[in-house]
Structure formats: C-alpha cells, structure tokens
Amino acid sequence: NSTNAIEQIIKSLRIERLILIVQSMICGIVLGIAIHMKIYPIIYTLSFMTYFSRKEGAPCWQQNMQTNYKSLFRKFVAFVAIWLRRLLRPPSILFLIGTVGMCSALTFLAVELHGMEAWDQGMAYHMTRIDHRHNYSVYWYWIYLLRAAREKSPTLETDSNNIFGIWSRVLFLPQIILLIASSIGMAPIHLELTLFCQTFLFVACNKVITGQYFTWYLVLLPLCTTDNLDWMKRRSSVISFTMLGISIGTWLASAYCLEMLGWSVHLQVWVASLVFFLANVNLFGIILDGCASS
Secondary structure, eight states: HHHHHHHHHHHHHHHHHHHHHHHHHHHHHHHHHHHHHGGOOOGGGHHHHHHHHHHHOOGGSOOSSOOOOOOOHHHHHHHHHHHHHHHHHHHHHHHHHHHHHHHHHHHHHHHHHHHHHHHOOOOHHHHOOOSSOOOSOTTTTHHHHHHHHHHGGGGSSSSSHHHHHHHHHHHHHHHHHHHHHHHHHHTTTTTHHHHHHHHHHHHHHOOOOGGHHHHHTTTTTTGGGSSGGGGGGSSSHHHHHHHHHHHHHHHHHHHHHTTTOOOOOHHHHHHHHHHHHHHHHHHHHHHHHHHHOO
C-alpha cells in the first residue's frame, strides 16, 4: 500500500544519506594521506566539501543567491552566510575531519620518528619556498633579482619577517582566489573538471614550475573529457597546442643557453616564461570550452 511505499522511500533516502556520509569520510581520509605524501592536493579540500554538500541536496542549496541589499558589504555578508550554511553540512564536515585528522596523525607520527625536520621539510618549507634558479614560473626573474638584492644587503637576512618571506606568501594570493572561485562555482556541478582546472591553474600561477608539475594535471585530463573529442580537431585547438609547443621549445632553448652555454640571457628566459604562461592560459580556455561543449 501507499504507507509501505512511503516508508520504503524514507528508508532508501536514509541509506543513501548514510552511504554519502561514509563516502565523504573515506574520501577525506584518502585526501589526508595524499596531502601528507605530497602537500599540493590540499588545494582540492574546498572543492570536495562543496561537492559533497551539494550531493546531499540540503534545502540551503535551493536558496537564491540573489539578495535585495543595496550595500555591497551586506551582499557580501549574505553571500558568505549562505555558503557557510552549505559547507557546514554533515558530509562536508566529516570529509574535513577525515582529511585533517588523517593528515595530522601521519604528520605527528613522522615528527615522532624523524623529529621536527619532518615538519620543516615536509610542510613548513613549502610555505616560504622561493626558488631563484630559472624555471617556467613567471615570477622567476623577479625572485632572481630579489635574491641578488638580499645578498647585497645584510638587512635582508632570511627569517620569517623579512621581505623575502613576506613576498613568498603574497605570491599565493592569485592561486587562493582562483581556487576559491572554482571551488564554489564549478565543483558542485562538475567535480572532475574542477580538479583538473584547479591543478592546471595552480601550476600555471605557481612561484616554482618544473617539468614534473605538468604531470599533476595531465593525469586528471582523462577524467574530464568525454567520448566526443571533436573540439581537439578545431582550428583553435590545434593553434593553441602549437603555441604551447613553441613556447616550451623557446623556453628550453633559452634555458640551455643560460645553463649549459653560460650566456647572460636571464631576461630572455623570463620573456620565454611569460610566453609559456600566456600559451597555458590560452590552452586552458580552449580545453574548458571544449569540455563544456562536449
């Protein structure tokens, strides 16, 4: 009868919600392990939280983001309040607990076994790391000049309060803004594509970029593509991939002249890094448009 049918629906919904909670907890534990092994997966935390919250289907997701406030500040406060209600859902909270708990436990164990060096080299080092050696990053030349200025001035000794340490943290701001925007704007709808986009943007805007960083987002590309790959055959796609190849070749040639031949071509390497960055941004737009149309 109808009563039994309704009870079955309620039970199935409870089981489905329980499965979602277990999934979020397991996913958080796995991400915590990944962060401990390689710190960069921490960028996915907010995306997973918004995804699990949206998947739960709580009423707060039906709330209209448009507000009638005339004040920009009040609109911002209302926007933050809505997202806090969305993020403070059981699946999201349990995911965060699993992530922080597992990463903290493994880090604590590493410190117990190897001392504070495990913390300094595994976690803290990445917060202040600035590599002055030439790399693909658009910040490389500025970092190179800043390091030279620091070595000439005894007042710029390395510590947490000097200009070197401050700017190493400021360079995280573009990445943080892009990660937050993509986490709340894309992740609830298409998690796989968001993870690829976030990794791509994180690498492109990073203060240090080496060849191994490209594998971080390339391994995610199959997750966000479909069987329809016609967009890769478009003229714009071919041009974008060609531009990227040329930019990499230009950078490698400039870096070879600097490193192997000893030529003073630091500025040329930096220009090649700028061209490489622009080629990446252009290709990113093509990939995003192609995945959306597919």
